Each structure stands twice: as C-alpha cells, then as structure tokens.
Amino acid sequence: MAEEIEEIRRQKLAELRNQAGTGGAGESDSQSPSEPIHIDGGAELTETVAEHDVVLADFYADWCGPCQMLEPVVETIAAETGAAVAKIDIDANQQLAAEYSVQGLPTLVLFANGQPAERLVGMQDEAQLRSVIEKHV
Structure with a gap:
C-alpha cells in the first residue's frame, strides 16, 4: 500500500513538473x-x-x-x-x-x-x- 502511494506521489510530482516546464503564458493561472x-x-x-x-x-x-x-x-x-x-x-x-x-x-x-x-x-x-x-x- 505504501509503495502504491509513493508511486502515485512520484507520478503526480512528474506531472506537475511537466506542467511547469511546458506551461505557456496563458496557462499561468493554473499554476x-x-x-x-x-x-x-x-x-x-x-x-x-x-x-x-x-x-x-x-x-x-x-x-x-x-x-x-x-x-x-x-x-x-x-x-x-x-x-x-x-x-x-x-x-x-x-x-x-x-x-x-x-x-x-x-x-x-x-x-x-x-x-x-x-x-x-x-x-x-x-x-x-x-x-x-x-x-x-
């Protein structure tokens, strides 16, 4: 169970990093x-x-x-x-x-x-x- 939660956490962090790296000027409000x-x-x-x-x-x-x-x-x-x-x-x-x-x-x-x-x-x-x-x- 703890491993699953940690994996979800890693995936979510990767998604957030991708959004931060690819977000255009118009997407800044969602950050x-x-x-x-x-x-x-x-x-x-x-x-x-x-x-x-x-x-x-x-x-x-x-x-x-x-x-x-x-x-x-x-x-x-x-x-x-x-x-x-x-x-x-x-x-x-x-x-x-x-x-x-x-x-x-x-x-x-x-x-x-x-x-x-x-x-x-x-x-x-x-x-x-x-x-x-x-x-x-």
Missing part, C-alpha cells in the same frame, strides 16, 4: 505558487481562493510551537503539490480567525473550488496533508 502566500485580511484570502483550485490555509501564530514545527512541512507542500498554501497569522487577522472558528492552533482549512472542504486541527505530518490535498487536486 500554484511554490511558496506560501502570506494573507492579510479576508479580501486577500477570498482572492487567493478564487484564483487557485485548491488552497491550504494555515492559520498560525508566531508564539505557537506546533505552528513553528509545521512550517517546514507547509513549505514543502507549497513547493511540491498542486495546492496553493496561504499562511494566516491569527494575531494580525483575528476577525478572519473568528470567521473560520479557529480555536486550536495550528488550524488548516483546505479550500477546493472556492469552498472549505477539509479542516485539520493540530500538528499534521506531511503524508496526511498530501493525502488530503490529493483528494481534491
């Missing part, structure tokens, strides 16, 4: 950024979710230990998957955190086709995040 997008306010989140098919929103705080541990995982997800990653500092965006009922940190909300589709609270490993994203890419 997800390879680095997390720092969101400041609801308008920016709405715009990011509208612009990308799949967005993993990471609600975090600088003082949160698990959030700091999750950061390299989230950066890898941004670089290696078809999902855009949005980083939202809850201290700077308290209203947005309240709107999405963020009560524990880190909270990850996966948007697919403009709508919240999955919600994960607490430290997540890379395999879990990839699995959740692959269901929606």
Whole structure:
C-alpha cells in the first residue's frame, strides 16, 4: 500500500513538473505558487481562493510551537503539490480567525473550488496533508 502511494506521489510530482516546464503564458493561472502566500485580511484570502483550485490555509501564530514545527512541512507542500498554501497569522487577522472558528492552533482549512472542504486541527505530518490535498487536486 505504501509503495502504491509513493508511486502515485512520484507520478503526480512528474506531472506537475511537466506542467511547469511546458506551461505557456496563458496557462499561468493554473499554476500554484511554490511558496506560501502570506494573507492579510479576508479580501486577500477570498482572492487567493478564487484564483487557485485548491488552497491550504494555515492559520498560525508566531508564539505557537506546533505552528513553528509545521512550517517546514507547509513549505514543502507549497513547493511540491498542486495546492496553493496561504499562511494566516491569527494575531494580525483575528476577525478572519473568528470567521473560520479557529480555536486550536495550528488550524488548516483546505479550500477546493472556492469552498472549505477539509479542516485539520493540530500538528499534521506531511503524508496526511498530501493525502488530503490529493483528494481534491
């Protein structure tokens, strides 16, 4: 089972690399950024979710230990998957955190086709995040 998942992961990564290498100027909207997008306010989140098919929103705080541990995982997800990653500092965006009922940190909300589709609270490993994203890419 693990070998099958790893093979699917390799194939998906190869597809993404091929798209990045052959994508013309008109295809740039379908590309997800390879680095997390720092969101400041609801308008920016709405715009990011509208612009990308799949967005993993990471609600975090600088003082949160698990959030700091999750950061390299989230950066890898941004670089290696078809999902855009949005980083939202809850201290700077308290209203947005309240709107999405963020009560524990880190909270990850996966948007697919403009709508919240999955919600994960607490430290997540890379395999879990990839699995959740692959269901929606």
